[in-house]
Amino acid sequence: MKQEILLEAAQSLDPVSWSQLNQLGHRMLDDLFYYLETAGKRPVWTKPSQDAKDSIQEPVPENGLDTTALYELFAQNILPYNTSNMHPRFWGWVQGGGTALGMLADMLASGMNTNVSIGDNMPMYVDKQVVEWSKQMMGFPDTASGLLVSGASIANITALIAARHHASAHIKSKGIRAVPEQLVIYGSAETHNCVLKGVEVIGIGSDNFRKVPVDKNYRIKTDELKRMLVQDRKAGLRPFCIVGNAGTVNTGAIDPLHKLAAIAREEKLWLHIDGAFGAIPKLLPEFDDELKAIEQADSVSFDFHKWMSVNYEAGCVLIRDAGLHREAFASAVNYLALHERGISAGPDGLQNYGMELSRNFKALKIWMMLKAYGLEQFRTIIRQNLQQAQYLASLIEQEPLLQLMAPAPLNIVCFRFNPGNPAPTELNPLNKEILMQLHEEGIAAPTYTLLNNQYVIRVAHTNHRSRQKDFDVLVQAIIRIGNRLTGS
């Protein structure tokens, strides 16, 4: 028997009582403001409790839960166990701390719920404007193009796809074998792993990423690069791209970018610069010697969510040749064709410039933060961070129990506890244990890396909330824990 057709569906996902949810929403906002304002008063990290982990493990719910109870579940079991990168003593990996304004902007964007990929709507124009500003920040010409993406990882892959298209426009349709010679790409041994992942994804294979050795300052050795280029060409391979680092993830080293630009020009290679956090000091004239050459690159990646403190996620890729950028990604699709008028008119669809079709309105928080603070306030914060990193390095150098493990040219400081008596082989586990106890005590959150197989505690400082005394607290805690562990 045919089922009866319901003439009126009386259900939606809107609240049963708008005013009740509105009230709860205000409570959430109050709680989040308090959470941000008092971040420094809490431990920088609290291990997620077993109760909290248990509380979320259940089969996919069949029936709904009251929203107030749901929020209380969040407040009790999720919020307290954050990686608190908004804490003044959070310096882990490379993570920005976000802002209260960014949080509000995200709420506005989410309320609009725009899919910023296509259509004649204002978010599309805001997105375009933020790309214009990004070009100005990096000294790229007006004619360049760009795309806001989740972060530098995707920004780097996007640039690599453009670089591959530059090597051969046939690869897009014919595949990598359209170029009979093996394509080869170059970057320093300190290049971020996401670039290698990108090289894998675009079909070049990470074995064909040449890890060029670095000097004692962790900068690419350009003579080695040249030697490798000659050798590879002789072997019948086809170099196509150089990746320069503006701020390596381990130590913040800036490759000699002007030299890389000259080599790329001579050798007719694409120059991409990974400037995830280290391209941001380009805003400071005192970095002209080191970062001005970004302006000569074919593409550059950087993050707004690291050293610009925009709330996660927000990254950007810029590509000098807008036509090539579009060609590398565009395809004519019936259901995405632009119209002359109506909702489907408007700017060129952003799916023509990257892999994503659905995109959120991440441009709004960037636009609002740039408008609210202006570049001058960002410059002040960046200089403050640079000075604080130097202050930390000087504390370490003055302290006989600590050892600076790499130059600190930017905002990254690598060091270890070394009382002199344990054998060097014991220093690695000792420093790892110090770091874990530091986290467990909730005092501060630097992280770690290995430099020449030596475990180092690593402070990556993009934190606008840190004050000088926070670095005193860090140093004192590490010495106290180190002494405790070595029985001194």
Ligand SMILES: *Cc1c(COP(=O)(O)O)cnc(C)c1O
């Ligand atoms: C963080 C980082 C990346 C990756 O950026 P995401 O925003 O995390 O995707 C790439 N390169 C460098 C140098 C980085 O520091």
